[in-house]
Amino acid sequence: MSNIGSYDERIKNFDWSIAEKELDYEPGNIINIGWYCSDRICEKGYGNKPALIWEGSTGIEKRYSYNDLRLNSNAVGHFLRGLGIQPEDRVCLFMDKIPELYIGFLGILKMGGIAQPLFSAFGDESLFVRLDNAQTTAIITQKKHAPKVRKIMDKMPYLKHLIIVDADPAKPLLDREVAFDLEKAEKVEKFVIHPTYAESPSVLHYTSGTTGQPKGVKHVHYSLISQYLTSKWVLDLLDSDIYWCTADPGWVTGTSYGIIGAFSNGVTQCVLDAGFSADNWYRFIEKHKISMWYSAPTAIRSLMKAGDEVIKKYDLSTLRHLASVGEPLNSEAVIWSEKVFGKPFLDTYWQTETGSIMITNFPGMKIKPGSMGKPFPGITATVIDAETFTPFGETGKIGLIAIKPGWPSMMRTYWRNEETYKKKFQNGWYLPGDRSSIDNEGYFWFVGRDDDVINTGGHLVSPFEVESALLEHPAVAESAVVAKPDFVNMEVVKAFVTLKPGFVGSKDLDLDIMNFVRKKLSPLAMPQEIEFIDTLPKTRSGKIMRRILHAKEWGEEIGDTSTLEND
Amino acid sequence: MDEMQEIIKAYVIKEYVEDDTELTYDSPLISGGIVDSFSMVSLKRFLENKYNISIPDDKATPEAFDSVNKICALVREYVK
Numbered sequence: 001m002s003n004i005g006s007y008d009e010r011i012k013n014f015d016w017s018i019a020e021k022e023l024d025y026e027p028g029n030i031i032n033i034g035w036y037c038s039d040r041i042c043e044k045g046y047g048n049k050p051a052l053i054w055e056g057s058t059g060i061e062k063r064y065s066y067n068d069l070r071l072n073s074n075a076v077g078h079f080l081r082g083l084g085i086q087p088e089d090r091v092c093l094f095m096d097k098i099p100e101l102y103i104g105f106l107g108i109l110k111m112g113g114i115a116q117p118l119f120s121a122f123g124d125e126s127l128f129v130r131l132d133n134a135q136t137t138a139i140i141t142q143k144k145h146a147p148k149v150r151k152i153m154d155k156m157p158y159l160k161h162l163i164i165v166d167a168d169p170a171k172p173l174l175d176r177e178v179a180f181d182l183e184k185a186e187k188v189e190k191f192v193i194h195p196t197y198a199e200s201p202s203v204l205h206y207t208s209g210t211t212g213q214p215k216g217v218k219h220v221h222y223s224l225i226s227q228y229l230t231s232k233w234v235l236d237l238l239d240s241d242i243y244w245c246t247a248d249p250g251w252v253t254g255t256s257y258g259i260i261g262a263f264s265n266g267v268t269q270c271v272l273d274a275g276f277s278a279d280n281w282y283r284f285i286e287k288h289k290i291s292m293w294y295s296a297p298t299a300i301r302s303l304m305k306a307g308d309e310v311i312k313k314y315d316l317s318t319l320r321h322l323a324s325v326g327e328p329l330n331s332e333a334v335i336w337s338e339k340v341f342g343k344p345f346l347d348t349y350w351q352t353e354t355g356s357i358m359i360t361n362f363p364g365m366k367i368k369p370g371s372m373g374k375p376f377p378g379i380t381a382t383v384i385d386a387e388t389f390t391p392f393g394e395t396g397k398i399g400l401i402a403i404k405p406g407w408p409s410m411m412r413t414y415w416r417n418e419e420t421y422k423k424k425f426q427n428g429w430y431l432p433g434d435r436s437s438i439d440n441e442g443y444f445w446f447v448g449r450d451d452d453v454i455n456t457g458g459h460l461v462s463p464f465e466v467e468s469a470l471l472e473h474p475a476v477a478e479s480a481v482v483a484k485p486d487f488v489n490m491e492v493v494k495a496f497v498t499l500k501p502g503f504v505g506s507k508d509l510d511l512d513i514m515n516f517v518r519k520k521l522s523p524l525a526m527p528q529e530i531e532f533i534d535t536l537p538k539t540r541s542g543k544i545m546r547r548i549l550h551a552k553e554w555g556e557e558i559g560d561t562s563t564l565e566n567d
Numbered sequence: 568m569d570e571m572q573e574i575i576k577a578y579v580i581k582e583y584v585e586d587d588t589e590l591t592y593d594s595p596l597i598s599g600g601i602v603d604s605f606s607m608v609s610l611k612r613f614l615e616n617k618y619n620i621s622i623p624d625d626k627a628t629p630e631a632f633d634s635v636n637k638i639c640a641l642v643r644e645y646v647k
Contacts, residue, residue: 057600274598514609
């Protein structure tokens with residue numbers, strides 16, 4: 001029997017107070033995610049239970065019990081407080097998936113700071129716009145990533161501390177830099193946790209939109225209620241589980257389910273800080289006897305691509321439950337996983353703004369491969385007409401996914417951008433920006449985004465950001481960026497570029513532009529293909545018509561071209 | 568040590584190594600997190616441009632790109 005039991009029974013009797021009671025939380029009381037993920041588990045008698053088993057790319061392994069998690073996160077909180085960092089200051093985590101990232105996250109929350117995780121592959125421009133929007137007070141990073149921060153330090157007078165967790169003692173630190181070695185730091189037995197409440201800000205994750213700069217999604221400590229319960233009912237976490245969430249905490253899955261959901265449920269979780277390789281992933285599952293595996297369609301399709309023979313080399317019989325997140329999971333991947341692992345990957349649908357799983361397939365539920373599943377109990381979700389913003393009266397129609405606001409982990413605003421936040425709501429519904437339909441059994445079926453944002457490998461990339469970066473390349477006159485279909489990543493970035501006089505499109509220029517964007521923004525944002533063209537399709541008013549280029553890439557009808565400039 | 572090894576190693580250091588990490592011909596590039604799967608596309612493009620070859624997508628696997636020596640072996644399959 002799974003933790004959720006009967007889905008139909010759960011939705012009849014659901015109330016979020018179920019999670020509150022299990023967590024011994026009463027409305028109005030102090031609620032601090034850092035405490036719930038470490039101290040509380042120790043108080044329940046599980047201090048010696050392994051919390052985090054970490055393996056690096058060289059095979060080195062580190063283990064932390066829940067008591068280690070408590071003492072070390074106390075040490076981080078104590079150190080930050082000692083630097084003068086105040087509650088609600090933004091503290092950025094800019095690291096690979098090393099233990100300091102997981103422990104640092106909890107330490108920031110314990111001292112009342114707002115954790116701002118950023119993907120460590122971000123280039124200096126991506127980093128700067130996010131830090132500048134957040135007016136970040138401190139960054140915790142590794143020496144390998146410090147050069148990217150140093151490049152932009154002068155533009156950030158509000159940044160008081162660059163904290164390096166593995167600083168080389170032989171090299172002098174620069175202005176505003178400070179070393180913090182977690183392993184050598186004195187463990188702090190008693191730490192006064194900052195009294196945060198339900199609406200106290202906890203995490204600031206950045207996400208991309210079609211236009212404008214990335215948006216800082218503000219979450220609060222009360223999000224724990226959703227993250228705890230969805231981990232328990234959807235990921236079906238059990239005391240005995242060895243859990244592996246492959247997501248990077250630079251993105252929301254890595255914090256909601258790679259830190260908060262896992263640790264608040266008191267499970268043992270494993271982390272592999274190494275690049276992708278099918279062999280290495282299967283070896284990792286066998287070695288650590290992983291039982292619950294939460295991954296992403298891109299990774300699953302990469303495993304499919306690696307073939308079935310490699311699977312036979314390993315004993316993967318400990319796997320009992322698999323789930324997927326980040327982008328729609330195609331039916332072929334679901335069927336493949338059932339064939340090779342003996343169980344299907346269950347698709348889960350949610351996004352940075354929702355903070356936790358919204359629509360999903362549950363253990364024990366009839367699985368329809370390719371479907372998103374059904375709403376989590378307590379979540380009122382439907383599909384609405386894009387013109388009238390009212391629900392369709394019949395099944396099968398494609399419209400906008402709409403969710404009734406009010407669940408615990410709902411974002412509270414976009415940081416310093418309330419206007420854009422308000423636009424996410426129509427007629428009393430929150431609109432995630434995706435389209436789907438609902439079948440006659442209540443299953444949701446994903447259709448696509450309702451905007452130009454590119455979902456590559458489960459990460460959203462703003463065409464506007466890439467186009468802006470392209471324009472900074474000395475050869476580029478104009479650019480238009482669209483999604484291009486891709487077997488592994490679902491979509492990848494494609495750029496159409498016109499060149500300035502004196503430049504000629506060539507293979508070397510193509511590579512130079514790719515690398516320029518990769519270093520400035522991130523590898524995700526790097527165009528995987530660049531097409532040099534003479535002119536971009538524009539409206540008579542001069543607006544680039546991305547729609548036409550997108551249609552060309554996807555083999556779709558171009559549609560109305562009456563406003564095209566040279567039509 | 569041959570010229571191809573040196574050229575590819577120098578390119579990887581220039582483009583993908585952010586600090587003073589030492590790199591050998593056998594250092595794990597993909598599994599070691601130095602080159603991620605998205606950046607592999609630009610590395611493949613470099614090899615194709617430099618050696619005037621075309622590497623089929625199904626041969627450009629993380630395993631085949633996991634060290635300078637492995638990349639050299641792959642490139643040599645296509646250099647005429």
